[in-house]
Amino acid sequence: MKKTIYALLGVVVLGLAGFFIFRSINSSLVYFILPSEYAANPDNYVGKRIRLGGVVEQNSISFNDKSLELNFVVTDSIKSYKVSHYGAPPQLFKENTGVVVEGKFIDGNFKSDEVLVKHSEVYTPAEGSNHYDIEELKDALQ
Amino acid sequence: MIALGQLGSAALYLAAALAVYSIIVGTIGAISRDAKLLTSARYSSVAVFLAMTTAIVTMEVALLTSDFSVKYVAAHSRLANPTWVKFVTLWAALEGSVLLWGWILTIYTAILALTAKNNILRPWVLVVMQAVQLFFISMTVIAANPFITLLKAPLDGPGPNPLLQNHWMMAVHPVLLYLGYVGLTVPFAFAMAALITKQPGTEWMTQSRRWTMTGWAFLTAGIVAGGWWSYVVLGWGGYWAWDPVENVSFMPWLAATAFIHSIQVQERRRMLKGWNLALIIMAFSLSILGTFLVRSGIISSVHAFGDGPVGPYLLVFFLVLTITSVSLAILRWDQLKDNASLDSALSRESSYLALNVLLLAMVFTVLLGTTFPLIVEAITNNKVTVGAPFFNAISIPIWLLIFLIMGIGPLLPWRKAKEQTVIKNLGFMLVGGFVATIIAYFMGIKKVYPLLTIAIAAYNVVSLVLLIVGAVRPRALATGKSTGSVFKQYAFENKRRFGSMIVHLGVIIMALGIAGSSAYRVDQQIRINYGESAIFQGYELKAKEQFMERSASKISAGSIIEIWKNGKQVSTLKPRINTFGGNPQTIPTPDIYYTFKHDLFLSVVGEFKVGQSYTAIRAVISPIIAWLWFGSILMILGTIYALSPNKKQIKVKAVQNTTENKKGDEV
Numbered sequence: 001m002k003k004t005i006y007a008l009l010g011v012v013v014l015g016l017a018g019f020f021i022f023r024s025i026n027s028s029l030v031y032f033i034l035p036s037e038y039a040a041n042p043d044n045y046v047g048k049r050i051r052l053g054g055v056v057e058q059n060s061i062s063f064n065d066k067s068l069e070l071n072f073v074v075t076d077s078i079k080s081y082k083v084s085h086y087g088a089p090p091q092l093f094k095e096n097t098g099v100v101v102e103g104k105f106i107d108g109n110f111k112s113d114e115v116l117v118k119h120s121e122v123y124t125p126a127e128g129s130n131h132y133d134i135e136e137l138k139d140a141l142q
Numbered sequence: 143m144i145a146l147g148q149l150g151s152a153a154l155y156l157a158a159a160l161a162v163y164s165i166i167v168g169t170i171g172a173i174s175r176d177a178k179l180l181t182s183a184r185y186s187s188v189a190v191f192l193a194m195t196t197a198i199v200t201m202e203v204a205l206l207t208s209d210f211s212v213k214y215v216a217a218h219s220r221l222a223n224p225t226w227v228k229f230v231t232l233w234a235a236l237e238g239s240v241l242l243w244g245w246i247l248t249i250y251t252a253i254l255a256l257t258a259k260n261n262i263l264r265p266w267v268l269v270v271m272q273a274v275q276l277f278f279i280s281m282t283v284i285a286a287n288p289f290i291t292l293l294k295a296p297l298d299g300p301g302p303n304p305l306l307q308n309h310w311m312m313a314v315h316p317v318l319l320y321l322g323y324v325g326l327t328v329p330f331a332f333a334m335a336a337l338i339t340k341q342p343g344t345e346w347m348t349q350s351r352r353w354t355m356t357g358w359a360f361l362t363a364g365i366v367a368g369g370w371w372s373y374v375v376l377g378w379g380g381y382w383a384w385d386p387v388e389n390v391s392f393m394p395w396l397a398a399t400a401f402i403h404s405i406q407v408q409e410r411r412r413m414l415k416g417w418n419l420a421l422i423i424m425a426f427s428l429s430i431l432g433t434f435l436v437r438s439g440i441i442s443s444v445h446a447f448g449d450g451p452v453g454p455y456l457l458v459f460f461l462v463l464t465i466t467s468v469s470l471a472i473l474r475w476d477q478l479k480d481n482a483s484l485d486s487a488l489s490r491e492s493s494y495l496a497l498n499v500l501l502l503a504m505v506f507t508v509l510l511g512t513t514f515p516l517i518v519e520a521i522t523n524n525k526v527t528v529g530a531p532f533f534n535a536i537s538i539p540i541w542l543l544i545f546l547i548m549g550i551g552p553l554l555p556w557r558k559a560k561e562q563t564v565i566k567n568l569g570f571m572l573v574g575g576f577v578a579t580i581i582a583y584f585m586g587i588k589k590v591y592p593l594l595t596i597a598i599a600a601y602n603v604v605s606l607v608l609l610i611v612g613a614v615r616p617r618a619l620a621t622g623k624s625t626g627s628v629f630k631q632y633a634f635e636n637k638r639r640f641g642s643m644i645v646h647l648g649v650i651i652m653a654l655g656i657a658g659s660s661a662y663r664v665d666q667q668i669r670i671n672y673g674e675s676a677i678f679q680g681y682e683l684k685a686k687e688q689f690m691e692r693s694a695s696k697i698s699a700g701s702i703i704e705i706w707k708n709g710k711q712v713s714t715l716k717p718r719i720n721t722f723g724g725n726p727q728t729i730p731t732p733d734i735y736y737t738f739k740h741d742l743f744l745s746v747v748g749e750f751k752v753g754q755s756y757t758a759i760r761a762v763i764s765p766i767i768a769w770l771w772f773g774s775i776l777m778i779l780g781t782i783y784a785l786s787p788n789k790k791q792i793k794v795k796a797v798q799n800t801t802e803n804k805k806g807d808e809v
Contacts, residue, residue: 017503021507021510021536024532024535025510025514025528026510027531027532028528028529028530028531028532028535029514029518029526029527029528029529030525030526030527030528030529031524031525031526032322032524032525032526033525049529064754065669065758066153066669068667068669068758075234075299086667087747087748087758087760088667088669088747088748088749088758089748089749090747090748090749091719091727091728091730091748091749093749138525142525
């Protein structure tokens with residue numbers, strides 16, 4: 001009798017714990033996506049923290065060294081988004097470089113609090129195409 | 143002349159062969175109880191150690207003399223590096239790290255072979271230790287041989303990962319971790335020997351207690367050292383990010399902590415036999431699983447060890463060791479059943495049990511959070527990371543509960559506590575916690591978790607006071623001696639108990655440091671023109687000028703910033719960016735003004751251009767972060783104190799020695 005009660009209690013406690021852990025982990029998942037993936041399903045990421053990967057578009061960087069505001073455009077050659085970031089551009093940050101920015105979309109613009117430069121080499125679309133290979137780009141940035 | 147690479151490889155092969163010999167002879171000897179074979183197995187343990195020492199020394203000679211015909215040296219060392227960097231390059235990359243791990247394992251095994259008590263467990267302990275080290279040695283030989291000789295030696299190498307040579311802490315942190323991991327191997331080997339020989343009593347754990355505690359202390363030191371390294375090197379001003387690499391060192395620590403507490407129940411009450419075995423198996427296999435997770439490259443981490451060839455080996459080893467040890471435990475299940483059962487929920491043993499459950503919940507949380515991205519990617523093909531909020535949301539409440547038990551547990555007697563005493567003690571502790579919370583609240587601390595941490599810390603401090611008063615006062619009353627002298631005597635005669643109190647005090651101080659430095663951290667990017675100043679959290683930061691320093695191995699460029707407070711200069715910080723040799727990677731290197739109250743941390747952000755008229759810096763204030771390091775030092779010191787020989791034991795030994803001497807005289 002006593003044992004059954006303990007066992008039942010154990011199951012209930014474990015079930016509850018599992019439920020809360022699962023909810024908690026789901027709400028703190030940070031998805032890593034490219035601009036075109038966001039464009040396909042923007043509703044999925046409302047108010048959620050994400051890691052947006054892509055390439056810094058040519059001629060898109062503007063940095064105000066008085067207010068330390070950095071603006072640039074991240075693209076995967078299918079879709080582009082404006083990114084605003086507070087802080088100095090990190091080392092090796094330049095045009096056509098792979099970056100991952102972490103933050104949230106607010107009204108269609110990405111507000112970032114972290115910019116990671118992923119590779120120092122410059123990305124160029126494959127020959128005979130004006131698109132990056134999306135799968136390859138994602139793998140390279142992850 | 144023989145090349146260093148060939149010498150090293152030969153030493154490795156010899157070590158592997160000797161380990162195989164030792165396992166076979168040890169097993170046959172243990173089964174047939176052949177003393178000669180067992181002695182031979184014991185001495186071959188020492189021989190394995192000597193062979194591995196030859197390999198390690200060879201590698202160090204190759205590193206220090208920059209012999210670039212050895213592949214590892216060519217890939218990870220550099221002529222211009224200072225000697226200490228060359229020396230620690232041994233553990234700056236995978237192959238050398240595995241070699242070091244194997245070598246430490248052989249040290250422990252050799253010490254065991256020479257000093258372990260001669261009983262039925264010893265031969266099997268050595269066989270298990272040898273099996274584990276054979277795995278490491280053979281992995282070195284097959285998958286990660288650092289001694290491969292290059293036909294054409296380059297003239298110079300690139301040097302180790304710049305992040306690793308940027309701070310001397312890197313020389314210490316990995317070694318401490320390996321000493322900790324390997325330390326856990328010893329109680330595991332004793333546990334396996336106990337299962338094999340059908341001796342599931344307490345002998346295996348009392349014999350391995352010192353090893354367990356030592357391993358645990360090294361693991362603690364290694365993890366904290368890693369946090370400190372992250373704080374002083376990585377430029378974000380934090381020490382713990384729930385990164386997979388940190389998590390996998392934390393999991394075995396949690397399991398080992400549970401084990402250390404739980405074995406006391408078995409020692410005192412002959413309970414939890416199976417549970418304790420499960421804990422040590424878990425602690426050890428988690429250390430291997432963790433190594434696999436971070437070394438195989440299947441989990442992405444900021445540390446990025448890359449996908450080494452050792453992944454499959456570690457995975458196979460993890461599976462083999464887990465399956466073998468668990469099946470062995472199942473085979474002996476009849477013996478592992480407990481005869482006694484809990485007498486009362488209000489007892490020391492039940493508090494240990496609750497602690498066990500909570501620590502295991504922590505292990506599960508960390509394991510889930512660390513491996514969840516793999517699960518999600520396997521099922522949905524989405525790439526995700528689990529953010530720190532998840533780990534914090536689960537672990538902070540669990541830790542608060544653990545501290546609740548940490549306070550009351552040691553005050554509870556074994557078997558059954560008197561309710562009245564418990565209520566009285568709890569009353570004192572709760573009042574202590576309550577008063578501290580009120581004071582903290584009026585001093586301006588309004589956030590929930592810091593307040594709870596302060597409450598629980600005060601509650602624990604009261605508990606420690608009650609423990610000491612409870613032990614000292616009756617004796618002082620009975621003997622009529624002064625409280626001070628009785629306290630001294632108590633502390634000297636009960637080293638294990640008193641040491642544990644020091645460790646717990648360290649844990650409390652650490653918890654306060656963590657709560658303060660994370661809840662009230664201020665992190666801001668500031669731009670200052672040279673010649674001007676900016677105000678940050680009561681400090682005036684005066685940017686003086688740029689500076690550049692060159693040495694043979696690195697170039698440092700940064701800003702000289704004077705720190706003023708209340709019209710007085712308190713410090714000069716030189717946050718900088720380091721570049722090592724030909725490596726293009728630039729390493730932001732923060733500079734820190736340490737105080738007891740808080741740290742002021744400055745790091746250059748962005749590109750550093752010579753002649754630029756301003757500097758952009760990241761300024762971080764971390765309140766009472768020093769408490770974290772101080773608390774961890776107390777934890778280590780407490781463990782050392784608990785392990786130091788008791789006065790009584792020394793006396794007994796001294797008496798034995800004198801009697802032996804007398805005997806000698808008579809002869």
